[in-house]
Amino acid sequence: MPTYAVTGATGRLGRLVIEQLLDTGVPAAEIAAIVRTPEKAADLAARGVEIRQANYDDPSTLPGALAGTRRLLLISGDTPGQRVAQHTAVVDAAKLAGVERLAYTSILHADTTTNPLAPEHKATEEVIAASGLAYTILRNGWYTENYTDQLPQYLQTGTIRGATGGARVSVATRADFAAAAVAALTGEEDGNAVHELGGTALTFDELAATVTEVTGTTVVHQDLSAAELASALEKVGLDAGTAGFVAALDTSIAIGELVTDSGDLERLIGRPSTPLRDAVRAALA
Numbered sequence: 001m002p003t004y005a006v007t008g009a010t011g012r013l014g015r016l017v018i019e020q021l022l023d024t025g026v027p028a029a030e031i032a033a034i035v036r037t038p039e040k041a042a043d044l045a046a047r048g049v050e051i052r053q054a055n056y057d058d059p060s061t062l063p064g065a066l067a068g069t070r071r072l073l074l075i076s077g078d079t080p081g082q083r084v085a086q087h088t089a090v091v092d093a094a095k096l097a098g099v100e101r102l103a104y105t106s107i108l109h110a111d112t113t114t115n116p117l118a119p120e121h122k123a124t125e126e127v128i129a130a131s132g133l134a135y136t137i138l139r140n141g142w143y144t145e146n147y148t149d150q151l152p153q154y155l156q157t158g159t160i161r162g163a164t165g166g167a168r169v170s171v172a173t174r175a176d177f178a179a180a181a182v183a184a185l186t187g188e189e190d191g192n193a194v195h196e197l198g199g200t201a202l203t204f205d206e207l208a209a210t211v212t213e214v215t216g217t218t219v220v221h222q223d224l225s226a227a228e229l230a231s232a233l234e235k236v237g238l239d240a241g242t243a244g245f246v247a248a249l250d251t252s253i254a255i256g257e258l259v260t261d262s263g264d265l266e267r268l269i270g271r272p273s274t275p276l277r278d279a280v281r282a283a284l285a
């Protein structure tokens with residue numbers, strides 16, 4: 001029976017977690033990949049990982065998928081508005097299955113931030129705390145890839161537009177956050193823990209300078225108001241709701257909500273987070 005279970009295992013973070021569990025020497029037979037779409041997990045199955053199908057939206061699928069596992073990573077869902085019910089179903093199933101420790105991917109400062117993504121994470125954390133399960137909350141900061149995925153646009157326009165007001169944002173790669181999740185799953189931590197996870201804290205000026213240095217193409221940061229950014233995003237085709245939402249995420253950076261100097265990430269993974277320069281190089285390759 002597998003010891004470790006990872007939900008969202010066909011997602012970008014989940015795949016890295018499974019990869020890194022294997023890299024740390026956990027036998028494939030000890031890992032259950034909990035997936036919504038088993039066809040997407042053929043490569044994991046080929047490596048000997050046990051594929052178990054479950055859908056957060058169908059609670060009846062969850063207890064069987066978690067049966068016998070002892071350490072569960074619940075990777076937050078990607079459907080805003082549905083996530084508290086989805087995550088609650090997983091927590092309930094984990095209790096039924098006798099899971100000994102649950103780790104959950106939350107957001108930086110989930111209990112205090114005004115970030116529009118935070119209320120569902122905060123509510124999930126409360127459900128977990130009330131469940132009686134031993135838990136590790138991984139309050140993840142922004143993925144570096146949120147920016148490096150935009151390199152083609154940055155290079156094409158010569159501009160990084162934002163509404164962060166020159167504030168810093170703590171970024172780390174998905175691989176760094178996956179390493180933290182692996183440490184939480186495989187560690188011998190007693191009791192409950194909440195980790196504020198973030199790597200390099202950078203301003204968008206620094207982001208632009210690094211992109212310029214690594215690519216050799218001059219890219220400058222253009223700081224807009226949130227309203228200006230939303231309007232610019234609408235002009236390139238985003239609907240008003242999405243544009244406002246994206247601008248609100250930058251506002252959260254502007255007021256210092258997506259930065260941490262806790263050191264929790266480095267401590268958990270036993271190394272510094274991936275430097276931005278390296279992440280930009282990797283994105284170009």
Ligand SMILES: NC(=O)c1ccc[n+]([C@@H]2O[C@H](COP(=O)([O-])OP(=O)(O)OC[C@H]3O[C@@H](n4cnc5c(N)ncnc54)[C@H](OP(=O)(O)O)[C@@H]3O)[C@@H](O)[C@H]2O)c1
Nearest residue numbers: 008010011012013036037055056057076077078141142143
């Ligand atoms: N910190 C950040 O900057 C940041 C940025 C974006 C997202 N996030 C959060 O971090 C999570 C993981 O990131 P990621 O990059 O790995 O996202 P991702 O690549 O979109 O993966 C999301 C995973 O969730 C699974 N999933 C979605 N709905 C499900 C359902 N109803 N039942 C079962 N599984 C379901 C997906 O399954 P399928 O493979 O079948 O689609 C996929 O495996 C996201 O879901 C989101 O909550 C954080």
